[in-house]
Amino acid sequence: MEYADCAPDGSCVSEGAGSGKGRMRMRGQEREYKSKNLQAERRRRQKLSDRLLALRALVPIITNMNKATIIEDAITYIKELQKNVKDLSDQLLEMEASSEEEAKQRSETIDAAEEMNKCGIEEDVEVTNIDGNKFWLKIVIQKKRSSFTKLVEAMNFLGFEFTDTSVTTSKGAILITACVEGIYGETFAAAETRELLQEIIKGI
Amino acid sequence: MEYADCAPDGSCVSEGAGSGKGRMRMRGQEREYKSKNLQAERRRRQKLSDRLLALRALVPIITNMNKATIIEDAITYIKELQKNVKDLSDQLLEMEASSEEEAKQRSETIDAAEEMNKCGIEEDVEVTNIDGNKFWLKIVIQKKRSSFTKLVEAMNFLGFEFTDTSVTTSKGAILITACVEGIYGETFAAAETRELLQEIIKGI
């Protein structure tokens, strides 16, 4: 790797390939003139070599250590990255389009909440024991997507069955009146059932 | 750019910088030996130059045409691309996590459909005219998230108001019985209202 005819500081013994004016100068002047170009060229080469090394460090797949193949691998890597970026942004765009509805639902929910407040409707949960484990419910909650379904599911899961149910939506609120019956024979207090319901509603 | 002392085919007039054995050979042999290496070196240089050109073509922002700066720009571009890929995939991951619920809902819908079919429940829409623009509805549809809310909204939009409504979910199906009344004074036939309803349900 080391140039045999040159000392580390750049002073060369070799005559060089000069065939032009440089050769015609006096010996001392010639050496100084050449030396300046020499050092600059060395700096340039080293800089380029360093950049190439940095590039090689950045590319994960390296088939060969050659200069040309390093650049080639970098090229394929850049193409791969560009493709990745394109695919990902396409996918993301698709995702965002499909989640637009979700955002719409969220804004609807906010609108509903505002309308409720504006009309002075307040959320309310009332539970009255009718007979044994049979309760009459009155629920006023903010309108959300699928809130009624979720409520029914949760109550079913807890062992309650809806019998006579009435649902109305108005002014951003859902008004539910229903009779529910505990089907597992357990008996609940009205207050207990009310807390259960409020917990469920909080989760909706 | 062109080397003054060399013809395009590579035969050089210059004596070269040789200070080693190569110089000691006979004149004819020396030229042939050097020539071979010369052509190979030319191919190598051209290949490297071409790769560098291709790299330059791939990088959008080029501050300078220098070899070193071309590689430097490529390095910064690769870093930028890597960051882009990372950010995008993070965002996508987040998106997917938030859309998990949606997929869950979809699978629930499928489960509901299977359960309905297994239990022999069939979708049904019945409309009976009670008095003027007042109808009694009986609807059996597959359980989906927010289907009831959507139904009520659509009917409200078309000018119907729900009065006495009963909703029950069972075996993957929603059973709705209700009285609706056209509030804009228009009169609908029962069959017409039924078609309207089926259109709405199809859209849910």
Next chain:
DNA sequence: TAAAACACGTGAGAC
């Protein structure tokens, strides 16, 4: 003019 960038030919080492 000086400095920077480039292409060139060449010797030496690696496989």
Next chain:
DNA sequence: TGTCTCACGTGTTTT
């Protein structure tokens, strides 16, 4: 062995 790759010093061109 020959072929490939590299670093080197140099002359020329460009800024």
